[in-house]
Amino acid sequence: MYNLLPFRFERLKDKEILVNEVGDFLIVPTTTVKRIVDKEIKKDEELYKDLTTWYFICEKSIPELIDLLAARLRTKKAFLNNFTALHIFVLTLRCNQNCIYCQATSRECRESAYDMTQEVMVTAIDLMFKSPSPSLTMEFQGGEPSLMPRLLLFAIETAEQKNEEHLKQITYVLCTNSINLTDEILNICIQYRVLISTSLDGFEALHNHNRGKSDSYSHVVNGINKARTVLGFDRISALMTASEESLKYPKEIINSYLENGFHSIFLRALNPYGLATKYSDWSEYYDQFIDFYREALDHIIDLNKSGIFFVEEFSALILRKILTPFSIGFVDLQSPSGIINSVIVYNYDGYVYASDESRMLAEHGDYTFRLGHVSDHYDSLFYGEKAQKIGLIWANETIAGCSDCAFVTYCGADPVRNYSTQGDMYGFRPTSSFCKKHKQIIQHLFSLIIERKDEVLPIFKRWINSSAG
Ligand code: SF4
Structure with missing residues (x-):
């Protein structure tokens, strides 16, 4: 019997896209998620190997894997390091x-x-x-x-x-x-x-x-x-x-x-x-x-x-x-x-x-994202009250709608956009244009990978290798 590790999923075409906590994905037939959760995947199935290799399920106790997953997560979030x-x-x-x-x-x-x-x-x-x-x-x-x-x-x-x-x-x-x-x-x-x-x-x-x-x-x-x-x-x-x-x-x-x-x-x-x-x-x-x-x-x-x-x-x-x-x-x-x-x-x-968009709001008389003046102390600008307030809702992993979205690792958070289009920094994903655009683009890329894999994957890989990100 196996243990479940955290993952999210999205149904697209006649497939399910499973995405784990660090963004690894598997594309599987529909109803697979139910079989995984009901613990019906048999050890001799090819899928069992894939699910284990990519941290969707594990046989061992979870703590042994936590360090490995934590290292992967640190790599994914390396943009925060500096x-x-x-x-x-x-x-x-x-x-x-x-x-x-x-x-x-x-x-x-x-x-x-x-x-x-x-x-x-x-x-x-x-x-x-x-x-x-x-x-x-x-x-x-x-x-x-x-x-x-x-x-x-x-x-x-x-x-x-x-x-x-x-x-x-x-x-x-x-x-x-x-x-x-x-x-x-x-x-x-x-x-x-x-x-x-x-x-x-x-x-x-x-x-x-x-x-x-x-x-x-x-x-x-x-x-x-x-x-x-x-x-x-x-x-x-x-x-x-x-x-x-x-x-x-x-x-x-x-x-x-x-x-x-x-x-x-x-x-x-x-x-x-x-x-x-x-x-x-x-x-x-x-x-x-x-x-x-x-x-x-x-x-x-x-x-x-x-x-x-x-x-x-x-x-x-x-x-x-x-x-x-x-x-x-x-x-x-x-x-x-x-x-x-x-x-x-x-x-x-x-x-x-806080961002280019924030100063554009200010030009229209809205100073919500004005952190202060260049003459202020560094800490009060970068770690001050406003920064802390924004910081409470600036991670997709913690906000409603995004936290259970299969694409959370591929997407981004934008409290300024939420505020300017929906009236509050937290936002509401079902009517968010930011969410709609990102979700549909990510879905489209997955559709291409599902339907035209041999044709598009070599092209996509060349693109990734050519850009530093
Ligand atoms: S903004 Fe939309 S697509 Fe992006 S993680 Fe949140 S729910 Fe998913």
């Missing part, structure tokens, strides 16, 4: 574009009241160095941070100088729309090996539509090509955001990325912040996004089958969680949540927020 690694600096709210879904509540180019001062920057950098993480990422955002070349240089030089004492590994990332990649900006990028993360929403007409400018695409593509020539081809990556208009063009968007020399795309849904709240009918948007995502993924799989290596990055992140024992650094798919644990935001005005 605390906050990603530090976002909002250099300015000013912007030179007019995106229809703007989440950052950008301001006109001339409004210098929305720029970060050098004093705020220095204090924020001091806070960053208090993080125990040996690796730090300094990410410069806006508005449009390339409008602030002097502050950008000042920030990096200050960090470099302070790092002579701290000896951390620092990565610099400039999040820019690439419209204003001047020689001054690119020289800073060359000197300090700054990575560029830009946004490209697809082909020319669509990109221009989403930017609210008729000439944005040509400027962005020129900017990308200039940056590639000066910095190196792989120093610039792009993100797309799917507006309602974008959802009509899954294949065309992928093709435009290929035409522009990219070998991957991150299919990113709109988040209900900033201007995006005004422009979208959310109840329909997420259903349509899932259809868009499925069609785009099918097209990407076809491209890979034809010999063109091309990765969908969001799928690759989830697949890394499904198919490997390792953790990933992507803050939206972490539990405990990525906010504070992995990311912190220093706003242009010196206030510190």
